[in-house]
Amino acid sequence: MKKSTGKVTIWDVAEQAQVSKSTVSLVLTNSDKVSKKSKEKVLAAIDKLGYVYNRDAAALRSKRSNLVALVINDLTNPYSAQLAVGLEKHIFELGMLPMLVNIAECVERQTQVVKTLKEYNVSAFIMCPAPGTQQQWQDDLINSGFPVINIMREIPFSAAPCILPDNKKGTHISTSHILSQGIEEIAFLGGTSEISDYHERLSGFLSALDQFNIADEKPVIQAPTNRQGGREAFNTLIKQAPNTKAIVCFNDVIAYGAIEAMRQHGLEPGKDIKVIGFDDLEDSRLMLPSLSTIAINADEIGKRTCQVLKELLDKSTPPVRTLVDVNLKIRDSSQ
Template sequence: MVFVMADRKSASYVASKKATVIDVARTAGVSKSTVSLVLRGGVGVKARTIEKVNAAIDALGYVYNREAAGLRNRESNMLAIVANDLANPYLAQVIIALETALTDQGLVPVVVNINESEARQRSLVASLKEHNVAGFFITPAPKTSADWLQGLASAGYPTVCLMREIAGANVPVVVPDNRRGMYLSTKYLIDLGHTRIAFVGGVESISDYQERKEGFLSAMQEAELAVKDSDIEPSSTKREGGQLAVTRVLDRDPSISAMVCFTDVVAYGAYTALRDRGLVPGKDISVVGFDDLEDSRLMSPALTTIRVNAEDIGRVASERMQQCREHSLSSDNDVVGVKLMVRSSCCAIGDKVAHSTSVPKD
């Protein structure tokens, strides 16, 4: 009969010929509708039937075609994480936390890396829209326009910004308490007796930079300490950026006795720059970071830094996404708490003594 001939003809590429719901129904001896019911959770289908269908699925190596399903019911379980720079270890922590939270909800997180390029961001997001992702987590690239971001959200794609805010876009944002973090680290240095404190590293065009700078300035102002323009030295957020920034700052003004760094990675660069001039961090000069990467605890001297719990960021962001998906509104900001981790990279100056009360120890 005809069916047999067809089978024999296709014998050689049988593995790549994908089974379909009809095939499953046929081998399980049930209807197409029943298979569909089982595939979607099997409510109201009796256990024996579910077993038969699952057995057929295994036997045939059937792969559910979620895109065909999505075509009909307009649903998707795929969420995109649009990452500004996969080489940033702190972002990696956030992504890992976020992935865990999403996977627990039965969603499929995929990450794309835009490498701080607005153009790449634009084109990758466009591609993901074509693939019917259910929503976007995004750490927007520098120069991202509010209109573009807003447009994404308005077009029905639930969108949550991570770590960075784009002014003018009405999109929910999950950020650490950048102001308070930098305020805490600056205040800590002031309490140790430092009066000449530099703020090093970071890219001015990104929202977190401005927030951290404000925290620094407010602590300095509160203590009535002067801040010269030259005490603030932006740079790339790579290790090398920190190294260059510190070199420039100290070349200009050797009276600097302490520095708050934009991130831990910048602080690592600071360590290198200091060692290159024969200065020992934690002894000759004080350094504070921001992020609390795993390495910071392990290096020597262990880096005093601001801890931002990546798990918190991930968890809050996934909750916010869930809200967006439910009622497509809500653009509040979530600010995640921070904590000063005192380690060994700071020293007291003048008649002060390093105090280790009132501050959490590692």
């Protein structure tokens, strides 16, 4: 017996379609355990009664909505926000609607967010995965019928295609820029081992040292990828290696924090210690000294991502791994 609440309920849909409530539930969850005829009756009743929005009813018919979930690791990071804007533009150009969510670098929050977004029958997930994301979890999401694209970070051996900046090249050329000036008292600051881009950027740092035949081990300080992480990393470094003359930072935000800590120690960035970041945020060219950095074209990341998205939605096979080129911006902090 349905309750009279003034709102259209699942009982109303069942009565209109002349099926059971459980049959309506099966249709709403896209179950294969319901006949085509029953499904058509339920969808017709949904349309007639207005039980769901039209876009949801259309999604049930096609098993696809026009929504694309953008699961971003940390929207407090300026580059993540810049990247989200670029993605939104290209998703709109595909005639689709982005749903932007912030997971704050928390794998538990990511799991809950994805679970909820699945109920909206999104067409695909574009995600910068949180530290600790497991390959099996992502593969299970793909196997349940949701296309997944990783951006900026890679989950090793995941079935999801990924679009990445050429991280190794970036830190290789930035480190080489420092070493070519005859400076060997150099360190790598920031990032944590749980994320793939940390390993790629550290690899570029180490490959440049190898190319310049520098065999002695250089300080590598892990830290969260935020401003406070940069401060803490520099404070640790200056205790371990007080003669440091240059730092290659995981990203620009780490560099900002390191520069603040540097000044607290009475050191002048760009003169006493040279600094290079990664991302080329807007503030990096405006600060004093202007920050040398590796530029990533966020719009190109967005464009390449949506090319892969279109291929996935068209049931074709996109490249497993797409690298977007980067370039070094030499400014006052490293000259």
